[in-house]
Amino acid sequence: MIYDLIIIGSGAAGLSAGIYSGRYRMKIAIFAGEFGGETAKAGAIENYPGFKSIDGYELMEKMRDQAKDLGAEFIDEKVTAIKRDGHCFELSAGDKTYQANAIILAVGAERKHLGLPNEKELTGRGVHYCVTCDGPVYSGKTIAMVGGGDASVKGVNLAAEYVKKVYLIVRGKEVIAEPINDEQLKKLGDKVEVLLETEVKEIVGKEKLEKLVLSKPYHNSADLIVDGVFVEIGAEPSVELAKSLGVDLDEYGYVKADNMMRTNIDGVFAAGDIVNHFGRFKQDITAAAMGAVAATSAYEDHKIHGDLCMLHAIPPMQSKIEVK
Amino acid sequence: MSKITIYTTPTCVYCKATKAFFKENNVSYEERDVSVDAKARDEMIAKSNQMGVPVIDIDGQIVTGFDKARLQALIGIK
Numbered sequence: 196m197i198y199d200l201i202i203i204g205s206g207a208a209g210l211s212a213g214i215y216s217g218r219y220r221m222k223i224a225i226f227a228g229e230f231g232g233e234t235a236k237a238g239a240i241e242n243y244p245g246f247k248s249i250d251g252y253e254l255m256e257k258m259r260d261q262a263k264d265l266g267a268e269f270i271d272e273k274v275t276a277i278k279r280d281g282h283c284f285e286l287s288a289g290d291k292t293y294q295a296n297a298i299i300l301a302v303g304a305e306r307k308h309l310g311l312p313n314e315k316e317l318t319g320r321g322v323h324y325c326v327t328c329d330g331p332v333y334s335g336k337t338i339a340m341v342g343g344g345d346a347s348v349k350g351v352n353l354a355a356e357y358v359k360k361v362y363l364i365v366r367g368k369e370v371i372a373e374p375i376n377d378e379q380l381k382k383l384g385d386k387v388e389v390l391l392e393t394e395v396k397e398i399v400g401k402e403k404l405e406k407l408v409l410s411k412p413y414h415n416s417a418d419l420i421v422d423g424v425f426v427e428i429g430a431e432p433s434v435e436l437a438k439s440l441g442v443d444l445d446e447y448g449y450v451k452a453d454n455m456m457r458t459n460i461d462g463v464f465a466a467g468d469i470v471n472h473f474g475r476f477k478q479d480i481t482a483a484a485m486g487a488v489a490a491t492s493a494y495e496d497h498k499i500h501g502d503l504c505m506l507h508a509i510p511p512m513q514s515k516i517e518v519k
Numbered sequence: 520m521s522k523i524t525i526y527t528t529p530t531c532v533y534c535k536a537t538k539a540f541f542k543e544n545n546v547s548y549e550e551r552d553v554s555v556d557a558k559a560r561d562e563m564i565a566k567s568n569q570m571g572v573p574v575i576d577i578d579g580q581i582v583t584g585f586d587k588a589r590l591q592a593l594i595g596i597k
Binding site for chain 1: 529530533587
């Protein structure tokens with residue numbers, strides 16, 4: 196079967212694209228990858244219109260169900276390669292290949308790591324990247340959160356419900372968070388200590404994390420004894436598939452797309468965290484909007500090129516006959 | 520039938536995904552929330568030697584994280 200459109204990614208951008216393209220009555224498949232993307236890991240979402248507060252995973256389930264009801268087929272595989280022949284695309288996932296007339300890249304971003312020795316070895320043993328997952332494991336213990344943006348502040352606010360103490364380690368001169376999250380942070384009082392203009396220089400431990408070594412002393416010591424450290428220092432766009440298709444990137448390494456989410460490659464569209472349209476303001480509402488626009492552009496494209504892939508895909512002899 | 524214990528936290532997405540997978544496949548399991556049960560947390564760390572969830576114990580075989588292929592193999596479902 197040749198799909199009209201294949202969407203790669205099942206975060207807010209991919210699922211929104213699924214809902215819109217389903218309404219356009221396109222034959223679509225969504226390669227879920229890690230279901231729900233960053234939203235599923237975000238904990239409570241309190242700024243998505245229509246929901247006063249909803250768990251991120253639940254919001255993604257609702258979007259997925261809406262897309263399914265509109266005919267989207269979900270394939271629980273990771274796309275490992277895409278081949279392009281004119282306006283036809285062949286995707287490899289698992290041990291199968293899939294064909295499509297158009298692609299929406301909504302694969303999101305990968306969380307950044309500190310890049311320190313020991314970090315990998317101690318991942319899951321004191322070093323973590325998902326505070327909604329592992330924060331509550333540290334109930335009654337002391338943790339550090341690295342990062343000065345909104346995600347780290349949200350992480351502190353969540354973890355504070357469980358842990359005894361949190362050190363928020365910020366490289367810059369200030370914490371930059373949504374004011375409502377900042378307000379909540381301030382209400383936590385002594386439970387949180389913010390260490391500004393401070394970096395983690397070393398992660399120390401053998402079987403598990405024992406301490407962090409900071410770039411500047413805290414209470415006369417560069418050693419900070421914590422049970423766990425959570426890293427929330429942003430993310431880098433996952434652009435490998437885009438690069439393999441020859442899609443242009445912008446100066447920051449994001450996929451370059453126009454205001455209709457079209458890339459430089461005919462039939463390839465992009466949405467969500469792999470695009471930098473709203474700068475650091477990466478939200479569910481912006482991702483969902485980009486997904487809707489990308490689906491609309493894919494639909495417009497489909498109206499023009501819809502049958503081309505089918506002509507390509509049939510055997511050459513038959514193709515000749517059909518064309519005549 | 521396998522005896523399955525899953526160690527979770529309330530907000531963990533991979534725990535939710537694991538439980539959804541079990542539900543889809545009609546697999547019954549015992550859930551232990553390590554955010555409120557210190558004994559369960561100690562048990563989880565002793566079994567897995569780590570602090571990340573979910574940890575799944577299937578008849579003594581330990582799976583860390585939502586590793587669908589491994590769960591399928593251990594439970595014997597496709």
